[in-house]
Amino acid sequence: xxxxxxxxxxxxxxxxxxxxxxxxxxxxxxxxxxxxxxxxxxxxxxxxxxxxxxxxxxxxxxxxxxxxxxxxxxxxxxxxxxxxxxxxxxxxxxxxxxxxxxxxxxxxxxxxxxxxxxxxxxxxxxxxxxxxxxxxxxxxxxxxxxxxxxxxxxxxxxxxxxxxxxxxxxxxxxxxxxxxxxxxxxxxxxxxxxxxxxxxxxxxxxxxxxxxxxxxxxxxxxxxxxxxxxxxxxxxxxxxxxxxxxxxxxxxxxxxxxxxxxxxxxxxxxxxxxxxxxxxxxxxxxxxxxxxxxxxxxxxxxxxxxxxxxxxxxxxxxxxxxxxxxxxxxxxxxxxxxxxxxxxxxxxxxxxxxxxxxxxxxxxxxxxxxxxxxxxxxxxxxxxxxxxxxxxxxxxxxxxxxxxxxxxxxxxxxxxxxxxxxxxxxxxxxxxxxxxxxxxxxxxxxxxxxxxxxxxxxxxxxxxxxxxxxxx
Amino acid sequence: xxxxxxxxxxxxxxxxxxxxxxxxxxxxxxxxxxxxxxxxxxxxxxxxxxxxxxxxxxxxxxxxxxxxxxxxxxxxxxxxxxxxxxxxxxxxxxxxxxxxxxxxxxxxxxxxxxxxxxxxxxxxxxxxxxxxxxxxxxxxxxxxxxxxxxxxxxxxxxxxxxxxxxxxxxxxxxxxxxxxxxxxxxxxxxxxxxxxxxxxxxxxxxxxxxxxxxxxxxxxxxxxxxxxxxxxxxxxxxxxxxxxxxxxxxxxxxxxxxxxxxxxxxxxxxxxxxxxxxxxxxxxxxxxxxxxxxxxxxxxxxxxxxxxxxxxxxxxxxxxxxxxxxxxxxxxxxxxxxxxxxxxxxxxxxxxxxxxxxxxxxxxxxxxxxxxxxxxxxxxxxxxxxxxxxxxxxxxxxxxxxxxxxxxxxxxxxxxxxxxxxxxxxxxxxxxxxxxxxxxxxxxxxxxxxxxxxxxxxxxxxxxxxxxxxxx
Numbered sequence: 001x002x003x004x005x006x007x008x009x010x011x012x013x014x015x016x017x018x019x020x021x022x023x024x025x026x027x028x029x030x031x032x033x034x035x036x037x038x039x040x041x042x043x044x045x046x047x048x049x050x051x052x053x054x055x056x057x058x059x060x061x062x063x064x065x066x067x068x069x070x071x072x073x074x075x076x077x078x079x080x081x082x083x084x085x086x087x088x089x090x091x092x093x094x095x096x097x098x099x100x101x102x103x104x105x106x107x108x109x110x111x112x113x114x115x116x117x118x119x120x121x122x123x124x125x126x127x128x129x130x131x132x133x134x135x136x137x138x139x140x141x142x143x144x145x146x147x148x149x150x151x152x153x154x155x156x157x158x159x160x161x162x163x164x165x166x167x168x169x170x171x172x173x174x175x176x177x178x179x180x181x182x183x184x185x186x187x188x189x190x191x192x193x194x195x196x197x198x199x200x201x202x203x204x205x206x207x208x209x210x211x212x213x214x215x216x217x218x219x220x221x222x223x224x225x226x227x228x229x230x231x232x233x234x235x236x237x238x239x240x241x242x243x244x245x246x247x248x249x250x251x252x253x254x255x256x257x258x259x260x261x262x263x264x265x266x267x268x269x270x271x272x273x274x275x276x277x278x279x280x281x282x283x284x285x286x287x288x289x290x291x292x293x294x295x296x297x298x299x300x301x302x303x304x305x306x307x308x309x310x311x312x313x314x315x316x317x318x319x320x321x322x323x324x325x326x327x328x329x330x331x332x333x334x335x336x337x338x339x340x341x342x343x344x345x346x347x348x349x350x351x352x353x354x355x356x357x358x359x360x361x362x363x364x365x366x367x368x369x370x371x372x373x374x375x376x377x378x379x380x381x382x383x384x385x386x387x388x389x390x391x392x393x394x395x396x397x398x399x400x401x402x403x404x405x406x407x408x409x410x411x412x413x414x415x416x417x418x419x420x421x422x423x424x425x426x427x428x429x430x431x432x433x434x435x436x437x438x439x440x441x442x443x444x445x446x447x448x449x450x451x452x453x454x455x456x457x458x459x460x461x462x463x464x465x466x467x468x469x470x471x472x
Numbered sequence: 473x474x475x476x477x478x479x480x481x482x483x484x485x486x487x488x489x490x491x492x493x494x495x496x497x498x499x500x501x502x503x504x505x506x507x508x509x510x511x512x513x514x515x516x517x518x519x520x521x522x523x524x525x526x527x528x529x530x531x532x533x534x535x536x537x538x539x540x541x542x543x544x545x546x547x548x549x550x551x552x553x554x555x556x557x558x559x560x561x562x563x564x565x566x567x568x569x570x571x572x573x574x575x576x577x578x579x580x581x582x583x584x585x586x587x588x589x590x591x592x593x594x595x596x597x598x599x600x601x602x603x604x605x606x607x608x609x610x611x612x613x614x615x616x617x618x619x620x621x622x623x624x625x626x627x628x629x630x631x632x633x634x635x636x637x638x639x640x641x642x643x644x645x646x647x648x649x650x651x652x653x654x655x656x657x658x659x660x661x662x663x664x665x666x667x668x669x670x671x672x673x674x675x676x677x678x679x680x681x682x683x684x685x686x687x688x689x690x691x692x693x694x695x696x697x698x699x700x701x702x703x704x705x706x707x708x709x710x711x712x713x714x715x716x717x718x719x720x721x722x723x724x725x726x727x728x729x730x731x732x733x734x735x736x737x738x739x740x741x742x743x744x745x746x747x748x749x750x751x752x753x754x755x756x757x758x759x760x761x762x763x764x765x766x767x768x769x770x771x772x773x774x775x776x777x778x779x780x781x782x783x784x785x786x787x788x789x790x791x792x793x794x795x796x797x798x799x800x801x802x803x804x805x806x807x808x809x810x811x812x813x814x815x816x817x818x819x820x821x822x823x824x825x826x827x828x829x830x831x832x833x834x835x836x837x838x839x840x841x842x843x844x845x846x847x848x849x850x851x852x853x854x855x856x857x858x859x860x861x862x863x864x865x866x867x868x869x870x871x872x873x874x875x876x877x878x879x880x881x882x883x884x885x886x887x888x889x890x891x892x893x894x895x896x897x898x899x900x901x902x903x904x905x906x907x908x909x910x911x912x913x914x915x916x917x918x919x920x921x922x923x924x925x926x927x928x929x930x931x932x933x934x935x936x937x938x939x940x941x942x943x944x
Contacts, residue, residue: 137863391609
């Protein structure tokens with residue numbers, strides 16, 4: 001009886017919410033440089049269906065023009081006197097050599113957080129003076145390499161790092177260019193950075209300035225908490241400049257590099273709220289697209305950063321510092337899409353399961369973040385409600401609890417937009433091989449930049465004599 | 473003022489909870505075959521500190537004796553008349569060839585859920601008659617291969633799979649051995665399996681029996697929801713046998729294979745509750761070890777399964793079926809440990825951050841599951857409270873919000889126990905290379921079974937001519 005009443009309440013709520021919720025309004029596909037042409041989704045004239053068939057799914061497609069546009073939007077001079085942001089690529093966000101190299105050719109630097117990423121930057125030919133090394137877990141070997149090569153800036157994450165870096169520099173007999181990661185009231189804290197409040201960051205700066213092995217060059221402040229609006233950007237930038245002002249007044253230190261970090265959001269994605277999840281899971285209410293036209297663009301963001309910096313330089317008569325930004329998701333997020341195929345369909349009472357060949361193994365971030373999903377074949381059929389799940393054998397492998405789409409058939413393809421940030425680095429090989437990556441330029445020329453994972457890749461690290469293991 | 477009051481309440485609650493919470497009681501390390509010897513943790517006489525130094529951390533250590541013991545505990549005859557469970561290794565739980573091959577030599581079969589895993593089983597020399605193929609996302613190519621090779625059982629996940637499998641079998645002109653995944657009131661549902669209730673599973677079985685290309689051999693029922701107690705095991709087994717009884721009565725069908733699935737829990741781990749997380753995060757109350765001595769052992773579980781099956785065979789005068797189990801975590805979970813080093817320490821007001829070289833990149837499951845963590849060097853120093861975090865640059869990279877340990881120094885090692893299930897398949901290469909895996913036998917002989925990931929592994933799939941990409 002209790003279950004019956006609960007179900008009745010749920011049904012009533014469902015009807016009420018369904019009627020109250022306007023149908024999902026998607027941005028036009030052209031927002032992403034794609035278009036429906038002859039009923040098929042295309043990018044620069046190339047059919048995504050054909051690319052999917054040629055390379056197999058799941059498949060990442062990189063839009064090289066969008067990559068270049070984002071880079072130039074961030075780095076073109078925007079302030080009144082023509083200052084510009086220098087962009088350092090957040091390697092962790094999308095660590096694919098094909099993509100990184102494409103952007104390095106325009107002059108982008110490398111923002112690395114591990115020994116592997118530091119090595120990769122050198123391997124890709126990035127000059128030491130274009131490398132910034134961040135993070136709370138720098139290995140001794142990587143600190144040594146960073147100092148030996150003379151990178152642009154090694155950002156001390158917390159006070160206890162000072163002695164390690166100093167000792168290694170002393171042993172090498174070299175000076176190291178350092179900055180300090182500082183936090184404002186608006187940034188993440190946790191294990192990251194030193195707080196501006198209570199004079200803590202100033203005190204650590206004073207320590208840095210007293211270390212003979214250190215060439216103190218800069219200030220680093222990464223918001224962590226996403227920046228969605230001009231106000232949030234202005235507030236972040238002002239916090240950093242106010243700290244620079246404190247440094248100047250208290251310690252007579254003027255940074256040569258001001259590193260405003262990353263954290264600008266992608267206009268077409270947003271974090272899911274608990275309510276979004278509950279509504280979708282329990283009442284099959286689709287999540288909605290954020291209003292991308294209200295979002296802060298890379299160009300507008302760069303203008304805010306450079307103008308505020310320029311004003312501060314002028315007001316306090318200090319020489320212009322290098323203005324560094326490290327946008328991760330806003331740089332590469334919307335430059336890529338993920339094609340996935342329907343492996344099986346399973347109609348249920350209130351919705352249909354669409355079992356795809358992409359799941360949380362390669363798209364984990366979709367569990368916490370809205371991503372637009374378009375059918376690759378246009379259809380005039382009425383929309384039905386799908387629960388879009390991956391191929392793994394656990395209930396957690398759900399990409400969308402509710403998503404209305406024209407009727408799907410086996411083998412149909414979906415395009416998951418904005419797969420350029422955190423999809424690839426957070427991918428694993430749980431039961432399924434990782435996808436290939438193909439780049440398209442604006443002439444529609446395609447080039448494979450990363451192979452689909454093969455069994456030989458999966459077993460490359462295994463050193464056991466197969467099938468007989470001699471250890472028994 | 474409000475913040476002040478909130479902080480005061482938190483402090484009072486903290487003191488109250490701290491006093492009320494008994495100190496953490498760890499199981500003796502000997503529970504895992506390890507021991508402190510000369511102040512150092514050892515496994516079969518080998519110093520874990522020395523192994524960590526030799527191979528580098530993070531490092532997985534596989535206990536081969538424990539692997540063999542678990543296998544034999546599950547598969548030794550336990551019922552009165554000497555029936556035994558046939559164990560099929562859940563490939564997804566720990567897909568490392570060195571480990572799988574070690575167990576296949578004893579006669580373990582392979583339980584696979586993807587084309588890759590099916591291929592791997594063949595590659596490792598597993599006979600087709602030792603392979604069971606499950607999952608909701610079987611590719612056409614893999615179905616074809618499974619039929620062509622004549623595997624023991626392909627379990628239909630949902631009704632819509634019937635036509636696909638049938639069509640492929642017909643094209644091959646071969647019969648395929650099938651089972652059906654069914655659900656009871658106690659199992660997962662979602663996209664998995666067909667419900668016993670309302671006659672749904674019976675109806676689908678009837679369809680299967682009418683397909684000329686199908687050789688219907690079995691019933692598959694995977695609980696999904698973990699089994700912790702004898703009562704839960706008995707209830708699951710009885711649900712499956714009751715369904716077999718329905719099959720016999722309604723369709724005159726007696727299965728040759730009854731596959732009880734997996735889901736037995738690991739005695740020394742448990743899921744975190746929301747309260748565990750809140751207490752640890754806000755009040756620094758450590759999570760507690762489950763009572764491993766109350767847990768259902770593999771041997772006791774196998775006895776329940778085989779005895780119940782034997783009773784059913786006898787009672788209904790049916791020929792004994794093959795009794796299949798697919799334990800994943802209970803088979804390999806407690807056969808492995810993960811060594812990790814302190815990269816940096818950061819004392820805060822109420823606790824100290826221990827920044828490790830292992831984070832959610834390779835130990836994601838620690839965010840939802842209790843794992844015992846021991847210091848590798850024994851120390852008589854009083855315990856201090858640590859927040860154990862990984863090396864990644866985001867706040868989510870926290871392994872333990874509160875964990876009391878004797879004072880740590882840089883480079884100190886921790887042993888994270890029970891890393892044999894889901895740690896490796898859910899690992900990614902987010903900024904840091906994946907760890908090596910070393911196996912130890914009971915004579916203390918070590919053998920590297922998987923290399924640490926190298927830059928060459930990371931770049932093996934990249935086909936871009938570096939550093940110049942010609943696509944611009």
